[in-house]
Structures are given as structure tokens and as C-alpha cells.
Amino acid sequence: MILVELRKLVRRPRTWVTIGLLDALPTLVAILLAITDLGPRAGTGPPFLSAVLSDGTLFPLAALGIVLPLFLPVAVAVVAGEAVAGEAQGGTLRYLLVRPVGRTRLLVAKLVSVIAFVVLTVVVVAATGYVTGALLLGDQPLQTTLTTSVSGSALSATEVWQRTGLAMGYVMISMLGVAAVALFFSTLTDTPLSAALGALALLIASTLLLTLDAADALAPYLPTRYWLAFIDLFRDPVLWRDVVRGALQQGAYVLVFLGAAWANFTTKDITS
Amino acid sequence: MIRTQGLTKRYGSVLAVDEVDLDVREGDIYGFLGANGSGKSTTVRMLLGLVLATSGDIELIGRPMPRAAAEVLPQVGALVEGPAAYGHLSGRANLTLIDAAGRGGTRASRRRRIDTVLEQVGLDQVGRRPVRAYSMGMRQRLGLAAALLRTPRLLVLDEPTNGLDPQGIREMRDLLVELHRRGSTIFLSSHLLAEVEQLCTRVGVLDRGRLVLQDELADLRAPTGRTVVLTPDVDAAHALLDGRSVLHGDRLLVRGTDPAALNAELVRAGVRVAELGPERRSLEDVVLAVTDPDGVARRGPSRVPARGEAA
Numbered sequence: 001m002i003l004v005e006l007r008k009l010v011r012r013p014r015t016w017v018t019i020g021l022l023d024a025l026p027t028l029v030a031i032l033l034a035i036t037d038l039g040p041r042a043g044t045g046p047p048f049l050s051a052v053l054s055d056g057t058l059f060p061l062a063a064l065g066i067v068l069p070l071f072l073p074v075a076v077a078v079v080a081g082e083a084v085a086g087e088a089q090g091g092t093l094r095y096l097l098v099r100p101v102g103r104t105r106l107l108v109a110k111l112v113s114v115i116a117f118v119v120l121t122v123v124v125v126a127a128t129g130y131v132t133g134a135l136l137l138g139d140q141p142l143q144t145t146l147t148t149s150v151s152g153s154a155l156s157a158t159e160v161w162q163r164t165g166l167a168m169g170y171v172m173i174s175m176l177g178v179a180a181v182a183l184f185f186s187t188l189t190d191t192p193l194s195a196a197l198g199a200l201a202l203l204i205a206s207t208l209l210l211t212l213d214a215a216d217a218l219a220p221y222l223p224t225r226y227w228l229a230f231i232d233l234f235r236d237p238v239l240w241r242d243v244v245r246g247a248l249q250q251g252a253y254v255l256v257f258l259g260a261a262w263a264n265f266t267t268k269d270i271t272s
Numbered sequence: 273m274i275r276t277q278g279l280t281k282r283y284g285s286v287l288a289v290d291e292v293d294l295d296v297r298e299g300d301i302y303g304f305l306g307a308n309g310s311g312k313s314t315t316v317r318m319l320l321g322l323v324l325a326t327s328g329d330i331e332l333i334g335r336p337m338p339r340a341a342a343e344v345l346p347q348v349g350a351l352v353e354g355p356a357a358y359g360h361l362s363g364r365a366n367l368t369l370i371d372a373a374g375r376g377g378t379r380a381s382r383r384r385r386i387d388t389v390l391e392q393v394g395l396d397q398v399g400r401r402p403v404r405a406y407s408m409g410m411r412q413r414l415g416l417a418a419a420l421l422r423t424p425r426l427l428v429l430d431e432p433t434n435g436l437d438p439q440g441i442r443e444m445r446d447l448l449v450e451l452h453r454r455g456s457t458i459f460l461s462s463h464l465l466a467e468v469e470q471l472c473t474r475v476g477v478l479d480r481g482r483l484v485l486q487d488e489l490a491d492l493r494a495p496t497g498r499t500v501v502l503t504p505d506v507d508a509a510h511a512l513l514d515g516r517s518v519l520h521g522d523r524l525l526v527r528g529t530d531p532a533a534l535n536a537e538l539v540r541a542g543v544r545v546a547e548l549g550p551e552r553r554s555l556e557d558v559v560l561a562v563t564d565p566d567g568v569a570r571r572g573p574s575r576v577p578a579r580g581e582a583a
Binding site for chain 1: 317320321322323324341342345346348350352353354355356357358359360361365369370372373374418
């Protein structure tokens with residue numbers, strides 16, 4: 001069943017259109033930066049963007065930083081929101097269940113396929129970022145470059161590679177919470193749009209509350225709180241605190257909402 | 273093959289299916305009749321484990337449902353409330369995906385089985401066209417093809433001729449008869465009396481959630497003990513038969529089970545006979561007699577149709 005879901009994912013034109021669109025924005029940014037040479041001042045704008053003018057090897061990170069706050073979670077919410085509700089709307093859910101596919105197995109397969117989508121998207125965005133970064137930005141050949149960490153000390157090329165890999169992994173993990181929430185909503189409704197919008201509403205609320213001092217007590221529980229912690233991976237030494245908290249928090253979201261999705265879906269009357 | 277006891281489904285205060293005891297035997301073509309909103313679809317969905325019963329027991333091919341779904345359902349082919357497929361894929365790709373999604377039916381034989389069912393339903397010439405471009409009739413055939421993929425012992429078909437043209441309905445009927453001849457038991461839910469009358473061997477009638485009738489079609493349609501006579505000389509016939517006859521429209525209903533003797537008697541007396549034969553009740557008469565047209569008597573006027581029961 002997992003293989004079937006993965007096949008459905010890669011054979012659906014929409015998957016590739018979404019990834020293409022996600023890729024377009026960082027590429028546009030790279031082109032604009034290369035043409036104008038106008039980076040944002042250090043400490044403003046998306047993370048790493050001020051650094052990429054001199055150092056193209058950081059552009060994969062900058063690209064992730066560009067899509068992380070909005071584009072990537074929107075795409076994940078849409079794909080995960082569609083997972084069950086889309087089948088229900090199309091009528092194929094009842095045929096899968098009488099095939100029979102166990103409801104728990106179906107849910108797990110859907111989660112795996114959403115995770116596959118996240119991995120695929122992050123890898124494609126980072127790879128495109130690497131190519132555009134190398135072609136358009138940063139003049140010195142990679143091997144001899146000593147990249148400057150966020151803390152100001154030098155990182156070797158291998159260190160940059162390792163930490164970029166870690167950062168990609170962390171971005172993937174950051175999306176798990178949204179995926180689980182959207183999947184849960186997807187089992188509640190027969191309209192994929194409602195499920196995706198429900199998950200997005202949660203993210204918007206979370207982003208809003210984070211800007212509010214009065215909501216400080218809630219901050220550690222908000223799903224977007226630790227998203228940008230991947231920047232900490234480029235401090236010297238690596239500042240693990242928020243990264244670890246973020247990963248644990250996303251794990252908790254997955255447990256709670258996947259559990260809720262399972263409880264709801266396995267006892268639900270399928271009337272679609 | 274299908275046996276339910278006290279099967280009940282309640283949606284809030286609405287009783288959609290009420291103490292239904294179905295009995296479908298091996299080799300039946302069972303016609304499950306009922307008006308729209310009578311609870312047919314809810315019953316079918318409960319049989320297949322999609323909707324969970326409020327109370328009552330279900331047995332499919334001798335095993336309890338939905339507990340034994342994993343063993344039972346691979347031997348069941350189903351068409352539930354219209355076909356469904358992924359529009360951007362071809363019919364063949366859809367069948368491959370649905371077959372690969374669950375157990376029963378090996379990968380090695382998949383291609384051959386798909387070829388066979390596509391030919392059976394007459395879709396083998398369609399090629400790589402995506403399902404999006406199919407007509408309603410073609411989608412219906414594709415749905416049936418999916419139901420036939422693992423040569424099921426039991427076919428559960430909900431309104432299988434919906435959306436088909438007369439030619440398609442005829443082909444569907446021939447196909448079902450052929451499948452039945454090869455040993456499949458067929459459970460056919462429909463609101464079309466004529467379809468059931470032509471095809472089925474046993475009939476169950478659902479009225480507002482209750483099974484009001486379940487019997488062999490042949491018994492239901494047995495002669496009533498009267499003979500129908502159509503004659504231009506109605507008055508002469510009446511006089512001759514002397515109280516044994518009633519006029520019903522332009523037909524004369526005569527008590528007595530021997531049409532041949534009656535014919536001889538009429539002709540001897542010079543009464544011209546246009547048509548003559550034993551009276552049989554039509555399925556429509558039977559169904560109308562057991563269903564209660566306004567439902568006031570049984571459940572009160574406020575009942576709304578069950579969820580999932582398309583109008």
C-alpha cells in the first residue's frame with residue numbers, strides 16, 4: 001500500500017507543479033541578487049541572504065530560508081490535507097477500503113507519502129539552490145573557500161556540507177507537525193480544501209501569537225516557534241538547544257495529531 | 273453468503289436501517305429493492321464494513337463482518353453508489369493501482385487478469401485514454417471491471433445500471449447472467465423493479481429501513497388462482513359466467529385455475545376471446561402491497577432520508 005501511495009504521488013502532475021513553483025521563488029531571488037548585487041543588510045531579510053552575495057555555497061540554505069516560513073508549509077498542508085479527504089471527495093476512498101485496505105495501513109501509507117513529498121521538495125529546493133548559487137553567486141571555487149559561520153568564525157567546505165545536510169533534515173522535521181495536523185483534519189472532512197485551510201489557520205495563528213509578548217507562555221508549544229532554529233546549526237559551536245526542542249516538539253505534534261487522526265478514521269462511517 | 277441479524281443503523285434520532293434480517297444464499301441473484309432513501313445504500317455499506325452498524329450481526333461468506341474484513345473482502349467484488357477512479361490515469365493504470373493496494377490476487381497474474389476483465393466489460397479497445405475522458409457508461413464498466421478483478425465469489429452491486437444507455441443496460445444484464453452461470457452469487461441493489469424482475473431469483477424489499485419482504489421471485493409471481501380474459505363481448509361473458517367474474521378496467525377477472533376449460537366454455541357460447549391467461553401479480557403489485565406509501569402509519573411524518581442516500 002505504501003508503494004501504491006508513492007506511485008500515486010509521483011504520477012500526479014500536481015506534485016511536480018507544486019515543487020516547480022516552490023523552486024521558482026528562490027531562483028528568482030538568486031537571479032535578482034546576481035543582477036543587482038543588492039543584498040539585504042546583515043541581520044535583516046530572510047536568513048543567510050545577506051551572506052550569499054559573497055558566498056554562493058550558502059544559497060541552498062538561503063533558498064530553504066525563503067520557502068520555509070510560508071511556501072513550504074502551504075504545500076505540505078495542501079498535500080496532507082488532500083490525503084484522505086481527496087480520496088473521499090473523488091469516491092475512491094470507499095473502493096480502497098473494500099479492496100480491502102486496512103484503515104490504519106491506509107493512514108500510515110498516506111503519512112509516508114506526505115513525508116516523501118517533504119523530502120523530495122526540500123532536496124529539490126536545496127539542489128536548485130546549490131546550482132543557482134554556484135552559477136550566479138559567489139565567485140571563488142568551492143574547495144578553497146572558507147565560509148564564514150553566523151558567529152563570525154570560519155567553516156571548512158566539509159563542515160558547510162555536513163551542516164547543510166543537517167539543516168535540510170531539520171527543515172524536513174519542522175514540516176512533520178503541519179503534515180500531521182493537516183492529515184488529522186483530512187480525516188474529519190470530505191473536502192480537501194477545508195483540511196488544508198484548517199492546518200494553515202493553525203500556522204497563521206501560531207505565527208501571530210509568536211509576535212505577541214502576552215503570549216510568551218504559549219510560545220514553546222506553538223508549531224512555528226523553532227522553525228528558524230536551523231540557523232543555529234551554522235553557529236560555531238553549533239547551538240543545539242532550539243534544534244533539539246524543535247525536533248521534540250514536532251515529534252509531539254505528530255504523536256498527538258496522528259493519534260487523533262487514527263482514532264477518528266478507524267471508527268468513522270464512510271459515507272462519501 | 274450474506275446473513276444479517278437485527279442489523280440496525282441509527283444516525284442520531286433517525287433510524288436509517290431497522291432490524292434487518294437478510295438471507296442471501298449461494299447461487300442467488302438477489303434483488304435488493306427499495307425507494308431512494310429507504311436505507312439500501314446504508315445497508316450495503318454496512319455489509320462491506322464502510323459504515324459501522326449500531327447493533328446487529330453481519331456474516332459475509334460465513335465470516336463475521338467487519339471483524340474478518342481482511343479475509344472476506346478479497347473474495348467480494350463491489351460497486352458502491354457509482355464508480356470512482358483517478359481521473360488523470362488510464363483505466364488500466366487505475367486497475368493496477370487498486371489491485372496492488374490490497375491482498376488477494378498475485379502480482380504475476382495482474383496483467384492477465386486486467387486484460388480479462390477489460391475484455392469482459394468491453395473496455396479493451398479504450399487504450400491509454402485517461403478516465404477523465406470516459407463517458408458515464410465507460411466509468412460504470414471500469415467500476416465493474418475493478419469488482420471482477422479477483423473473480424469474486426460474491427458480487428455486491430449498488431445500482432449497477434445507473435448512467436447506462438439501454439444498450440449498456442442490456443450488456444450489463446447479459447454480463448451478470450454470465451457471471452452467475454459461472455458460479456458467482458450476486459447481490460444487486462436497485463430501485464428499478466423491471467431490472468430486478470428480469471434478472472433476479474430472490475427479492476428483498478426495504479421500506480423506510482425495514483425489510484418488509486424477502487422471498488423467491490417465482491413464489492411471489494405464482495398464479496393467483498384467477499384467469500384474465502380480454503374480450504369485446506364483455507356483457508355476454510358476464511352473463512355466461514354468472515358471478516364468477518369481475519370487470520377490472522377492460523379486463524375480466526374470472527375465478528378458476530383452468531384457462532383452457534374457461535376458453536372452451538366461452539367459445540362454445542359464442543363469446544369472442546382476444547386474450548386469455550392465468551393472472552400473475554407483477555413485482556410492482558407485490559412491492560406496492562407491502563410498502564406503505566406515506567409512512568405515516570409506521571414511523572411518523574418527520575423522517576428525513578438517511579445520510580449517504582442520494583436523492
